[in-house]
Amino acid sequence: MDLDASPMTDRVNLREELEAVGIEEILTQLDRELIGLKPVKTRIREIASLLLIERIRKRMNLTTDTPTLHMSFTGNPGTGKTTVALRIAGILHRLGFARRGHVVSVTRDELVGQYIGHTAPKTKEVLKKAMGGVLFIDEAYYLNRPDNERDYGQEAIEILLQVMESQREDLVVILAGYGDRMEKFFASNPGFRSRIAHHIDFPDYSNDELLAIAELMLHDMNYKFSDEAREAFTRYIAARVTQPLFSNARSIRNALDRMRLRQANRLVADLDRMLDADDVMSLQASDVLASRVFLKDKS
Amino acid sequence: MRVTQGCFSFLPDLTDEQITRQVQYCLEKGWAVNIEFTDDPHPRNSFWEMWGLPMFDLRDAAGVMMELAQCRKVYGNSYIRMSAFDNSHGWESVRLSFIVNRPKDEPGFRLERHEMAGRNIRYTTKSYAVDRPEGGRYG
Structure with a gap:
């Protein structure tokens, strides 16, 4: 892990640090390749700065625990949620907050089983594949079917929540979906809302x-x-x-x-x-x- | 008597960090790392039980370590090993396996002598542990 490899220091040149991790490159690429999305870009810049400082604080031994990095992306279809998730994974990887920096993109089908006892192994398999990177759950609100009390989605949610809490340094979860439905989903699963640090809203394009x-x-x-x-x-x-x-x-x-x-x-x-x-x-x-x-x- | 089979078995037991690094090495080679356990320590026992499902397509050792922690919770007093399976053409077999957990007390093996016709003797190694039924072998 490169975080531990960097030597302990008490003085850091921010510019050198920024160049060393090379996130500026990803951020400018983001600016160039993604049109519009002003609030999203600002937000990502903020997160990147925060993580950069966090990384320096870690080197100065001022902090030891990993910050919560789970995010939720809300926005209409085709507003670039998946693309941004890929970039976020790159940024996290460069800064050393995701060891591998790959993205595993899943929907309800890959997480929820069809019969009793099928859900837990399925969810765990996906989680294991995503370890060290980013787990991107598209249309996350389908996990929860409030109208069907026998639905296995709740089981998947519980396993997810548990891993999101206990293995924060191994895995970053990004939930994505359309705004209003995500709102309802969070309302019925307050556990998710409190475990997610960054809520990013993707506006429609002009x-x-x-x-x-x-x-x-x-x-x-x-x-x-x-x-x-x-x-x-x-x-x-x-x-x-x-x-x-x-x-x-x-x-x-x-x-x-x-x-x-x-x-x-x-x-x-x-x-x-x-x-x-x-x-x-x-x-x-x-x-x-x-x-x-x-x-x-x-x- | 300490059972020595698989890789690294003559070294002191690997720490979790060392196991993580070994598993990561295997994953980077593209091998699928799986967890197996048994309470029959005989060296010719090649049928260990698999913990959970086989784990393909993992990128990071954390996933395997998560399963190992759960396996230890249930079979903490048995032998647990990692086996790295290489599915590439021409290999299609286990490339590396090493023990990551062993019982607190390993009673060892005895040598049994079978006297055959004409004062011939045949030898068998038998683990003291298997004298007790499966599941109760290590207390």
Whole structure:
């Protein structure tokens, strides 16, 4: 464990310390790759600073116990909860608060069993896999089914709570889910709320941010919008946001995938044409405008 | 008499920290570390019982140590060993095993002589512990 390896000191150069652990790199990467999410980024910066100071205090022998690092992420679908969880794991690993820094992402299915005696081994298996890293429980409120008193979810919750308390230095648990339902979940499981130190709320993206996200995704895939396509896509976003089942960045990704499909179809339709790199890279307005979203808009 | 089998058995008993480091070494090699226990110390007893389910895909030794702590609670006065299973092609067998827990009192073995025809003698080693029935062997 690198915490113990670092020598005891009473003077620390903060800048050197920061560079040594290299979290600044992760934080700037977070700023660059994640668009919007201002409150989330501020919060993560705060947590990172706290942990950095905590690490120095440990070296100066001012503190011995591990801080509680369990978190809850609330926000609508597609607001980047999983992505941020991955980054948090990286930060914790660099600072020495998670030995391996891997993320085990689970939902109710992997934790709760189907018959008596099935739940405990199942939950424990997941916990063991996550030791040394971060356990990310997506849609955590499904663990608890208050309408069914024979539900095994409660058993999983009890094991989770016990390990969250007794093995704080081995495991960081992040619960994620939609805001209102998480609120209800915490209300019926007060044990969870008190064991979680950081509640982070993920806001929805604005239309401009969604466009920026789309551009970033396309850039990563080596595609680009033509000017008309960009203008059409702005209208697409405005229309899509008002429709049901909109899940922020995830919807944008799906929309882009469908546009790539239409672009490929359009190119293949004209077999006699010579294509250059620009043709294959750029999405045209027609690829965007063929979307079902615009159909609904008119009707 | 101290039973010596598996790795490190001629060394003093490993501390928990040493066990953790050994387990971590195994996990980093990609081996699955499992916990087995028995109260029959005969060296040819290859059938030890497994504690809980086999543990695949672990990244950190803390998970194994958690199970070991629970196993010790139940079988604290038996032999417990770690076995590291390598599932890679060509090995598919245990690569490393070492004892992590032993009874407080190990009565040792006796040598039995069977007199055969023509004054031949055959030898058998027998543990004093197995004279008592399973479960009650170490008090």
